[in-house]
Amino acid sequence: MSLGEILARIPSVRALVVGDICLDRWCYYDPAVAEPSRETGIPRVGVVSAEATPGAGGTIANNLIALGTGRVAVLGAIGQDGFGFELEQALAQRRIEYKLLVASRNIQTFTYTKLLNQDTGVEDVPRCDFINTSPLPGDVENQIIANFNAHFDEFDVIVVADQAETARGGVVTAYLRDLVADVAERYPQKLILADSRTRIDRFRNVIAKPNNEEATAASMRLFGAVDFQRLRSAIGQHPLVVTQADRGVQLIDERGEHLIPCERVPHPVDICGAGDSFAAGLALALRVTGDYPTAIRFGNLVAGITIMKKGTGTAIPEEVLAKAAVAKN
Numbered sequence: 001m002s003l004g005e006i007l008a009r010i011p012s013v014r015a016l017v018v019g020d021i022c023l024d025r026w027c028y029y030d031p032a033v034a035e036p037s038r039e040t041g042i043p044r045v046g047v048v049s050a051e052a053t054p055g056a057g058g059t060i061a062n063n064l065i066a067l068g069t070g071r072v073a074v075l076g077a078i079g080q081d082g083f084g085f086e087l088e089q090a091l092a093q094r095r096i097e098y099k100l101l102v103a104s105r106n107i108q109t110f111t112y113t114k115l116l117n118q119d120t121g122v123e124d125v126p127r128c129d130f131i132n133t134s135p136l137p138g139d140v141e142n143q144i145i146a147n148f149n150a151h152f153d154e155f156d157v158i159v160v161a162d163q164a165e166t167a168r169g170g171v172v173t174a175y176l177r178d179l180v181a182d183v184a185e186r187y188p189q190k191l192i193l194a195d196s197r198t199r200i201d202r203f204r205n206v207i208a209k210p211n212n213e214e215a216t217a218a219s220m221r222l223f224g225a226v227d228f229q230r231l232r233s234a235i236g237q238h239p240l241v242v243t244q245a246d247r248g249v250q251l252i253d254e255r256g257e258h259l260i261p262c263e264r265v266p267h268p269v270d271i272c273g274a275g276d277s278f279a280a281g282l283a284l285a286l287r288v289t290g291d292y293p294t295a296i297r298f299g300n301l302v303a304g305i306t307i308m309k310k311g312t313g314t315a316i317p318e319e320v321l322a323k324a325a326v327a328k329n
Helices: 003-012 057-066 082-093 138-154 174-186 212-223 228-235 274-289 292-306 317-328
Strands: 014-019 021-029 047-056 071-075 077-079 102-104 111-117 128-130 157-162 191-196 240-243 249-253 256-260
Touching (some): 003 274, 014 138, 047 082, 057 071, 071 138, 102 138, 157 174, 157 274, 174 191, 240 274
Parallel strands (some): 014 157
Antiparallel strands (some): 111 128, 240 249
16 A cells, blocks of 8 residues: 555544543743742742643644544543643644543643753753652542443544553553453454553553563563563564664564664654654554554654654654655655
8 A cells, every 4th residue: 555545544544542641841941040049049940931732642642633533532631730721722722632531630630841941942951740659549540441431432543552650640550451451352453552661561452562672671571581572472462563763663473573674864853752653653554554564664754754843743644745755765
């Protein structure tokens, strides 16, 4: 299937992103106004402008919608706080459905606050993250499960975004993982992709997309050795897709391990969100073509565009076509 045919079919796809739907706050500070606090003597970071965008699973949703996906929705948990309001507004501006989000006053909205120097555009001071470290409240988890059960059948593609690196507090609980595994087994026609920073080995029956570091850590936890083929078997029958940065992507299936190279970008502008953009492209192209090498090359094309943009960039179909045309020449 040609690249044009893939892009032409994407508008017929309906996609759900479930898991940690975060808020990214890009805060630009002016170093010239960093005079010490009168009370404490600690220099302040004077933020003079800020922009809010969906992050984590929201970044995947951003990329899905930018590529022309017909319907994109997110399912997760947010706080009944200002950051939750900002996140809903940022999703709505991008035509991403957010009504399945569960809001609670007992949690705070998972938020990454990134502080960038106004003069250089560089993020050069520590980030301030708003995270949850207590178990997800039972009523919130129950409502997430209920929302998933009530609506998963409306979607062709389901992407699970397990972003939280804390042992507790993330949306993707053991209960939700078990439910996803059951749906994946009972509805093989649905494409279910999982991306997890620290727990990819706990997923079952899904297409797993770890990066090399995540897959290595998962293998060591399970087997005490790096064995991606055994990791694939432990997760299920689907191929395992392991991103290898600028080396490309390692595809592990029943026939062995195959490296699918990508175009090397010598001076990327910002690699933040590259894995999320690859996941979006991979999931869509897999749904449309059913062919892993083709889908991986499509995902690499998308990621190659987004890493040349500041922040968690996206790629539109015209950019994908243009990049592919340049690569041919």
